[in-house]
Amino acid sequence: MGEQPVDGVDIGWEDARAANLANWEDRVPLHVAAYATEALVTDPTHLSSVVRTDLEALAPYLPGGTVAGLQVCHLQCHIGTDTLSLAKVGASVVGIDFSASALAAAATLAGRLGIDATWIETDVLEARAAVDAALGAGQLFDVVYTSIGTISWLKDLDKWAAQVAALLRPGGIFYIRDGHPALYSLDEESGALTIKYRYFGDGTALQWDDEGTYAGDGRVKHTRTYDWPHPISEVVTVLLRHGLTLLALDEGRTLPWRFAPRMTVTDDGDYVWPDAESALVPCTFTVVARRD
Numbered sequence: 068m069g070e071q072p073v074d075g076v077d078i079g080w081e082d083a084r085a086a087n088l089a090n091w092e093d094r095v096p097l098h099v100a101a102y103a104t105e106a107l108v109t110d111p112t113h114l115s116s117v118v119r120t121d122l123e124a125l126a127p128y129l130p131g132g133t134v135a136g137l138q139v140c141h142l143q144c145h146i147g148t149d150t151l152s153l154a155k156v157g158a159s160v161v162g163i164d165f166s167a168s169a170l171a172a173a174a175t176l177a178g179r180l181g182i183d184a185t186w187i188e189t190d191v192l193e194a195r196a197a198v199d200a201a202l203g204a205g206q207l208f209d210v211v212y213t214s215i216g217t218i219s220w221l222k223d224l225d226k227w228a229a230q231v232a233a234l235l236r237p238g239g240i241f242y243i244r245d246g247h248p249a250l251y252s253l254d255e256e257s258g259a260l261t262i263k264y265r266y267f268g269d270g271t272a273l274q275w276d277d278e279g280t281y282a283g284d285g286r287v288k289h290t291r292t293y294d295w296p297h298p299i300s301e302v303v304t305v306l307l308r309h310g311l312t313l314l315a316l317d318e319g320r321t322l323p324w325r326f327a328p329r330m331t332v333t334d335d336g337d338y339v340w341p342d343a344e345s346a347l348v349p350c351t352f353t354v355v356a357r358r359d
Contacts, residue, residue, distance in 0.1 A: 073274040074265065076293065080222050083272060083293040084190065087220055088165055093287035094280050095146060095168040101282035102148050107155075108179050116336050117323050118152035121214050121244055128240050128314055128355050129210070134158040137209035140198070140234050142191050143217040147173025147184070153212065154182045161185045161208070163194050191217075192226045195233040207236035214244040215323060215351070216281070218302070219251065219294040222272070228305035235358040241311060246326070247318060247349040248298050255327040260340075260348055268296045281324045299352055311356035318349035326350070 106113045114122075126132040135157025141150040144162035146169050154160045154177075162184060164170055170186040177184045189197030198206055211234050221227050231241050254263035264273065272293040278286040303313060321337035322330070330338040339345050 070276040072264075072276075074271070075269075076272045076274040077270075078272055078274075078293060083222065084165070086289070086291050086293060089289035090287055090292045091145075091166045092168050093289050095166065095172055097280055097285035097287070098146055098282050099172050100285070102146065104146075104148060104176055107148060107151060107176070111155075114152040114155060115148045117214055117244075118149050120323075120337075121149075121212070121242065122156065124244065124315075124317065124353055125210075125240070125242050125355070128242075128357070134210060138207075139210045139212055140194075140208040142194060142211065142213040142231075143220075144173065144186075145169050147176055147186070149214065150184060151177055151180055151182055154184055155180070158210070161187060161198070161202070163187045163189060163191060163197065165190050192221065192223065192230060194230040198234065207239065208234050209236060209239050211235055211239065211241045212243075214242070215246065217243070217245055218297055219246070221297075222270070222295050224297055224301055224305045225308065228309045228311075231306065232309035232311060232358055235311075237358055239358050240314075241306065241356045241358070242354070243302075244319075244351055244353040246322070247352045248296055249348055250322075250326060250350050251296065253327070253348065257327075258329070260344060265296050267298055268301065270295075302352070302354060306354065306356050310358060312359055313354070313356050315353065315355040317353040319351040319353065320345045320349065322350045 137158050139153050139158040140161045142163050144150045144164045147162050150160050150162040167188055170188055174186055187197050187201045211231050252262050252264045252266045254261045272295050275292045276290045278290045321339050325338045331341050
């Protein structure tokens with residue numbers, strides 16, 4: 068357990084991003100060891116639990132109910148387990164992340180799987196320009212995908228939504244499933260559902276100092292990170308502002324990681340609040356939107 072977070076930190080984006088990048092670089096070897104990468108390699112039918120859930124939610128909005136044959140851009144892809152799971156069911160994939168180490172791990176895993184994937188190192192807020200530089204101007208995607216634990220790391224969601232819109236072809240689908248901001252407002256160490264952190268953003272960050280990570284037992288050297296609260300209303304509004312049409316908004320009761328120690332694990336390997344508490348607070352939100 069790390070030090071208590073400091074709220075209301077007024078830090079510039081570049082400084083916050085640099086601190087977060089150093090932390091995520093440290094996480095890469097820990098997550099390579101902790102994620103089920105061997106199962107992806109040894110079992111042709113194995114997909115990450117995140118993608119299994121997301122494909123079911125995406126299916127009603129895709130031609131033929133599948134990503135097979137579609138061009139998919141995965142934003143904030145980390146070490147590529149979800150990206151490559153999408154490729155295993157037939158998508159042509161481009162993974163984008165700001166961590167060089169994460170993308171190197173993703174490329175290694177792709178090689179072991181025999182999958183031809185493209186990896187682009189860039190800040191997600193510069194994704195359109197980075198895709199142009201790597202693949203040529205005008206490359207558009209059938210699906211832009213992001214899931215899970217992503218946008219709280221971003222200060223400027225309006226710029227994020229602009230990247231999403233610019234990457235989608237007309238009629239293309241944007242999909243995000245992420246931790247619910249109501250969940251992130253809770254005290255993760257409390258014995259009850261107790262609100263501790265802000266639900267609404269004001270442009271300032273929460274500063275964390277924690278040597279742990281959500282997967283595995285290892286420790287990171289660069290412990291300081293910054294994140295920003297974004298209410299559901301902000302997420303939806305920025306997407307609408309940039310020309311997307313909302314197709315679905317859902318709220319879920321399970322998480323693919325243990326947010327709080329007293330959450331219990333399901334048969335599928337996800338985590339839920341105990342007993343009747345699962346009906347009291349959402350764990351995730353899902354947005355599906357279309358570029359017209």
